[in-house]
Amino acid sequence: MVEIKTPEQIAKMRAAGLVVAAMHKACREAAVPGATTKDLDDVAAKVLAEHDAKPNFLGYGGFPGNICTSVNDVVVHGIPSKDTVLKNGDLLSIDAGAIIDGWHGDAAITVFVGEGHAPELHELSRVTEESMWAGLAAVRKGHRLADISRAIEGYIRRQPRPASGKYGIIEDYGGHGIGSQMHMDPHLLNYVDRRRLIGRHNPKLVPGMALAIEPMVGLGTPKTHVLSDEWTVLTDDGTWSSHWEHSIALTEQGPLVLTAPDGGRAKLAELGVTTAPDPLG
Known part of the structure; x- marks a missing residue:
């Protein structure tokens, strides 16, 4: 069942989303060569405490960190560790x-550690981020879930191919519903699967729905595997990947990007979409 939120509940999700944005800002600034991913986890924990918010990752299924820190060929779910030292040239997701009053926010960014990254990596991150915004722009009343998948995949497929030959849209992971839990129905693919175009797999988008939209794109295969820690997900061929995510709610007045500081107003305006008023002003 897809959870439908009231305006008051969406306002609480917006509060949680702003905490997530603050976590990202602080972690981005701390992601320098020589820092460990555990250092970033400590930074995130400090921001959560300052906002009287709870982490939704820590303890989730036994996950041991406040955030996921995924370096280079790690796609998602990298575990923060004092043994993982960031190096100049790393690509970090x-x-x-965060949770406020029982309501969740969830987002991801890709960060360039240090300097000297190949243009191909900058383009990988740009394509992944822009495909996320294409998906966010498809969150409109009357659309269906697959319209978001189509917008994400379509944007990626229209881009010039990288030197590696292709962009691999990660197959085994995708977006999801969010609200009173971090992961809820519906599951959102980052590509169109014709087997999921009918029935409960492709619900109509209605006010009160909230989704986490998160394309994960690599420079090679879309196939992945999980390490023995049962969390860390890597590309099968060792190629590097990028991950971007925002949580968004659909209201009667339009979409609101819950985890963007401006609610997504500026970027969605470029794409011809007017956002809903921010319930927190």
């Missing part, structure tokens, strides 16, 4: 979440 920071996936963060």
Whole structure:
């Protein structure tokens, strides 16, 4: 069942989303060569405490961190560790979440550690982020879930191919519903699967729905495997990947990007979409 939120509940999700944005800002600034991913986890924990918010990752299924820190060929769910030292040239995904009054926010960014990254990596991150915004722009009343998948995949497929030959849209992981839990129905693919175009797999988008939209794109295969820690997900061929995510709610007045500081107003305006008023002003 897809959870439908009231305006008051969406306002609480917006509060949680702003905490996530603050976590990302602080972690981005701390992601320098020589820092460990555990250092970033400590930064995130401090931001959560300052906002009287709870982490939604810590303890989730036994996960041991406040955030996920995924470096280079790690796609998602990297565990923060004092043994993982960031190096100049690393590509880092920071996936963060927060809970306010029982309501969740969830978002991810890709960060360039240090300097000197190949143009191909900058383009990988740009394509992944822009495909996320294409998906966010498809969150409109009357659309269906697959319209978001189509927008994400379509954007990626229209881009010039990288030197590696292709962008691999990660197959085994995708977006999801969010609200009173971090992961809820519906599951959102980042590509169109014609087997999921009918029935409960492709619900109509209605006010009160909230989704976490998170494309994960690599420079090679879309196939992945999980390490023995049962969390860390890597590309099968060792190619690097990028991960971007925002949580969004659909209201009677339009969409609101819950984890963007401006509610997504500026970026969605570029794409011809007017956002809903921010319930927190």
